[in-house]
Amino acid sequence: MNWLSLIVSLFLTGIAGYFIARIKPSLGAWIAMAASCAALLLVLLGGDALPGGPAWGLIRFEVTPLGWFFSLLIILVFSTNGIGSLAAKGRQHREPVYTMLYLFALAASLGVFAAENWLALFIFWEIAVWSSTFAIGLGNGRKGSVSYFGMSLLGSLMMLFAILAMGSAYQTFQIREALTTALQNPGPALMVFILMLGSSMVKLGIMPFHIWMPPAYTEAPDEFAPALAGGLSKLGAFTAFLVSAYLPISGFMGGSWRVKGLPALSYGLVLLASASIVFGTLMAIRQEDAKKLLAYSSAANGGYIIIGILMGTSMSVSGALVHLLAHALATTTAFSVLAVIVRQTGTSRMDALGGLAHRMPLTFLAFLTAILSLVGLPPMLGFVSKWLILQSLASQGLFLPAAAVVFGSIGSMLYAFRILSTVFLGQLKPRHRALQESSPGVLLSLAILSGATMGLGVYPSGLIQYTAKIEASLGMSETVQTAGLSIRGINGNLNALLIMGAFLIGMVIAGAIFFKAPRSRKVDLMDTYTAGEFIYSPELYHYGTQFAAPFERIYEKLPSISRVYAALASLTDDLGNLVKYLFFSPMPSRTALWISVVTILLIWGEVL
């Protein structure tokens, strides 16, 4: 069993799935689930020593620890999403082509993570882009898929330019070779570094490039959104790791002045990532639609990953890897839960929902773990990664990015509470009384994801040791150490199990006091102290819209970046209009005029 056969079989099952689904649509979901779970088992058992398989022309594979880590992550996301969407009888599942696109996207991303040379990586990257574009296209809206495709195309063309620049300057397309030779004679190395990071920032949705995320996540079909948000946007992080590891910017940027030991360029990019955190958090607080809120929060979380990568210390890189996993698990859980909600209530606008926790408690618990991990609170994996990143920021003394990270984590508490209280807590509207708990398939997938988040959150040392192995494989000099149960940071160490222990002890004490005290009477939701107001209907009694009004008023005039892109698009339109008016008018005399004018220019130009 080698990587090439895994990918080829996934592609073939995709095509087979298309034809089978045309006969019996519901079978499509089965195939998607079965294929992705099989892939999960194969990769899990194979370990990172999986052979790359025979070379098929340009397409050669080589499984590296980093690649294996990413593949495991994306297969986990796709298989749990497959299990979840299997149970759901979603509208998208009547589209036979959905299964094919779903498996194509999975196979292509596996291709990216194990590609041995840049061209193979680029080819699979593009296949992942256009298969997910068409999958988003199946949803209810065109703006999302077009802006997704437009931005991903921008990213992949930047990457193509960089690859070809490397290829032509160093005569090789092998990933490791190209980057290491780039170190010795740094001809286009600087340009390559910027373009590569630019393309990964587009995919991760860092601030100036994030405009595709809100429309894409809202308009994508509900089954595909978790896979897109959790899995596919992580492709960008993979290339960012490759480039910043093999082409350490300090290597060839030695000359220029450095800020706190970090070369000026990567400090600039770190500032950009921190701006993305602040901007993403502010925009997330302001959103009315749950999916948009999560989209902006992934823009913010993308910022943490980029900061972790660019700092280059052992703790920050391992923090970035862990945060990648934490964010993937949390976003997939959140979007799967939203998928359930949208399927039953028909909308993901937060003010139209409320009190759903009383109807679907287990889903609520899964959503709670996801939100805690997004915010980075202790028992969850999100806390471990945030701890690592903050530790390395503090030890490197980068105070502005540290301020941004801190603002991000505090601000995330606000928008996390917003989505929790408006969707799950608060008043249950009469029309939602008939909602049931999500089906067992969905619950199973949510259980796996939140179990992983919590389990790794409490016992992270296994994961941290693997990130150390990745750092070693990426050629970093010192890697993150773990002593027994605790992670040994530069200025302090973290024993997640001990924290969980302390918390549980506190829980026991609180429970003891709570249950010793007299039992309290269960009261209906509407029966609360209304300080003199007489409110008769749950709709009025639910605090949903304009949630953080006082805080939002402060930054009302925050300029939205998407207006910049709209201006760009209309500029091209005007240019097109001008060209049509000038050169394509149907009057023969105008054509004759243009021919003579151009002849004169060319002839007399030749003389001067």
Add this chain to the structure above:
Amino acid sequence: MMELLSLSLLFLGIYGLVTKHHILKMIVSLNVMETGLNLFITTLGYQEGQIAPILSSQFPSSALNFVDPLPQSLVLTSIVIGVGTTAVALAYAIKIFKDHGCLDLEKIEGRL
């Protein structure tokens, strides 16, 4: 000298095409352009004191100083092409007149 004249004739034709909007006038200027071009090509093959390239009783031998015959044969072809295009152009003129009732392209263009 002759080349300058023929060139100006050619570009006079183009001037007609650029300024005139009436179809028949444009066809006329097309012909003026063709004639100018043919004249120019024939003058390429001419030199002072050379005779027509035909062997006849007065000029029996091929050693005589003949004019370059090739441009003349090219012009022969180009003239016939001119006839072809003018015929088709006139057919268009009739068709456009039948469709739009007027031959002024500007008005037709305005109406579309």
Add this chain to the structure above:
Amino acid sequence: MIAYQSIGTALGMALFAWLMQTGLSGVDRKITARIQKRRGPVWYQNFRDVFKLLNKRSVTHGWIFDLGLLIALAGAIGTAMFMPMAGIIPLQGYDNFFMITYLAALGVFGRALSAGASGNPLAAIGVMRGLTQNIGYKLPYMVLVIVLINYYKTSSISGIAALQQVQGWSVLKMPLGVLVAFISLHGMLGKKPFDTYLAPSEVASGPMVEFGGKYLGLLNIAHEIAVFVEISLFVNLFLGGGATLAEFLLKYMAVYLLSSCLGAVMGRLRVEQVVRFYYKVPIGLTILQVLLFTLLYGGVS
């Protein structure tokens, strides 16, 4: 493995935290009363309130309402267990600053969860105001502490306290920073100018609107422990942490009483005023302090 003995001391630390702080808050109520020209209750009034509340039957709004409350108290207790106090370090080597702040944040989140689950919009508005204020005062405080960690090259609180014993209190090193830290501490404690989300006259006392009986009692315990954690953090990080227990307690009382006296004489701000205030004065001072700090110690080479 961590010896049972250190778990014992950690629990003892939590219990002591609660006892000491509730007593001190009773004294504080007497002092604020004195400032407002009235006698004020006996110093152990708070103990009586808590025990009375724990014995009353009250109302619940579902299992999330109870679970949130338990998380709140557990978070507070868990944080207190890690807090070093003048030489007594319950869990040696693990008392990391970030870990403590995020565990405390878990407590705050638990409380917000249960307030939200109560179904009362006033509670939700109160929680929103609390979190908004949190953004206001937490940012300068955390940045300053990060600067400290960078300077002392360690993020364990006992470590920093011990270093301060040797090199002198960090008040001397960054006076501006300590001033800002004190203002943020004032906000964290929920003292007068920044207590819009807690005050009874504002939105029917915000998050607390649905809590009564044992719920209010548990919340009160959690609040007292949280206050202890915040103030002892401040003392450990900025005021040298105290060689002996007495010295630590003296500094502790001085800070607490100073902040409550200040609170007693000030009016209440609106929520966005609080955030605007925090984003003008403290943030400005922090930036100044950071620039000063980088010029003096750190380095742009």
Add this chain to the structure above:
Amino acid sequence: MMNLNPVLTIALPLILAFTKIMYRRIANLFLIVGSLINIFVVMFLKEGQYLMGGYRPPFGIILQVDTYALYSLLVLNVLFAALMLLVTKKAENLTSSSLIALAALNGLILTGDLFNLFVFLEIATIAALILVSSIKKYHQAFNYMVAGAIGSTFYLLGLGLLYKQYGTLNMARMHELMAASPSGSAVAVILIFIGLAVEIKLMPFSSWAAGVLKNADEWIGPMIGAIYGGVMMIVVGRLFTDIFVMDAKVRLMLSLLTLITLVGGEAAAFQSRKVREVLLYSGVAQAGLEALLILNGYPAIGFILVLSNMTAKYVMFLLAGYMAEEAGGDDFDRLTGVFRSNPVHGFAFTVAGLSLAGLPLFFGFIVKLNLLYNLMLSHSYWLPALILSASLVEGIYMLRMILGLWRLPEGHRGGLQVRILGSSHRRKYAVYTISMVLSLALILFGLAPDNALSIARRARGADTDGKPLVLITMKGGIGQ
């Protein structure tokens, strides 16, 4: 086998055209037979020089058949025959003009004499003129005729000047003399380039293309848009790499013209909201790119770019013509979701569109990859950046169109009832097979492009002015 002379590909259609006017009844039989014979002849052609009238090259007219001409002829005749199979009923009364057009196009590729090229250019233009007037837009056709007349006049003027300076009309001899003393020939080369620019639809001269192609049906679209455009570009490819010698300044000015076309074409396509308009302007932009490559010394890549664009545009114009005819108009909202009810058309159209935009798995990507790689080998970074941004704009508007045609928003019944070719099943399956064969060819070449690339190397592999041609093939990675 009797020695197959390439002139048969020109003579046979002519004979059929001449005899056709005598027997009106079996007209379309002539058409199909003529185009099929041509394919047969091209299959068994051998490379070499074929003299006309038995006279030695620099004096007599020759037809030269090298790899470049062979493969262009093959593609041309296959596409032409396929088109004739589809439109026999519509091309009823224009059979002989189509046959003459076929003869002229074959002549354009084969001829080795510059004036003969002018004659065939003229025949092709008038034949195209007659075919175009079948869509009843006479003032657009008039516009095309005027542009064509001016173009051929400039070409002949340039040719006259070249003859005056070098005294020959034969291409190979002209190249020798020009290489010997290129000074002073710039004006003539510029005039010839402008003459041909009108035909290959470069920006300021291509207003006729807009009028003609905007409402072209499923016959004129592929014919003028894909076949004529491709053949003219192949002629330009031959002239401006094998024959004319230009100094750097002229080359720069001409490539400036093509750059304007590239950028202007992309912007115009981005702005248009009608299927055929988008195809038309993207065709103009691609023509600009191809001319840019030919002028700057990358003829091999230019050649395969021409072939891949020709095939892709052929399929797209064909389907766009059918769609517009069936739905009575081709703006996006009238046609939304039209592919939902005609999935095979949709698949072919999408494959062609994605290959035009240059996405992987398709032949367009391999071409773009080699194009950029070779440009970067000679350390020019601005040009690849411009080409990439152009393909970014192209990718966006192409996908926006394709997605618009696939998707079916709830309330919008739009294109659903459009049954492309619902009426005649026989023609429908013919269109299916042809569009599927061509799109599968695009995929096949995309996956295994090595033989296509080796053809390009053999056809135009000459390392013009020191630029080594390095091709990235799927098999060998970077092969020399």
Add this chain to the structure above:
Amino acid sequence: MKKIFVLGLMLLLVIGIYQLAVYDPLHERTMAFEDRDSQAYLDRSVNGDPGEVVFGKSTNLEDGAANTVAAIVVDYRSFDTLGEVTVLFISSLGVAFLSGGFGKTIRLKHKPGFVLRYGARFVFGIILVFGAYMFLHGHITPGGGFPGGAIIAASALVLSLAGEISGEKMKAFKILEGAAGTLYVLTGIVGLYMAGFFMQNVLPSGIVGHLFSAGIMPLIYLLIGLKVGSELTGILDYFLREEVES
């Protein structure tokens, strides 16, 4: 104002081209007449040098025509002329297609006068014979297939002005045109398979200047004359034809 601007443009163009390409005082941009290709045509020495060609004496040259221009048009570069004929053919097809097929011939309103009616019948014969002379002597005297054909068409015009020609005769011209075209290409094919090259001059070239000399040239000129004549008559007839809205 626009016109003056365009005139200025044209002036620029003329001066530009004249100055840069045509005006060449030192003759370094003009090829001397001796070493142009056409010198070989004049000496009839493309495939082999026959020495001095004398009118009326030298025989079996590679091309027996006295009129070198006709030699080039029909023998040396006869492929061009084939294209040439096709252009005319396609134009007549185009005109036929555009004028919408068989409408009713217009009856001229004014009856043609007596002089025209009878004069036409008389003049028609003379013009016809002169036209035939033109293309039969094409290879000796200036003229040839194209002017000959035009003269024949003129004769047909005279007849139709006199109201003589009507619709059915057109059918005859059509067939004549098709036949002439096919024969022309067939001579090419015959040349290909008889002598190995398309349009090869298979017949003996005879003595320069005689009527029956220069191999297949007179035959081709005959075919061209007939073809051009019938085509131009066809085009004239279409223009005289009124499109009948059926």
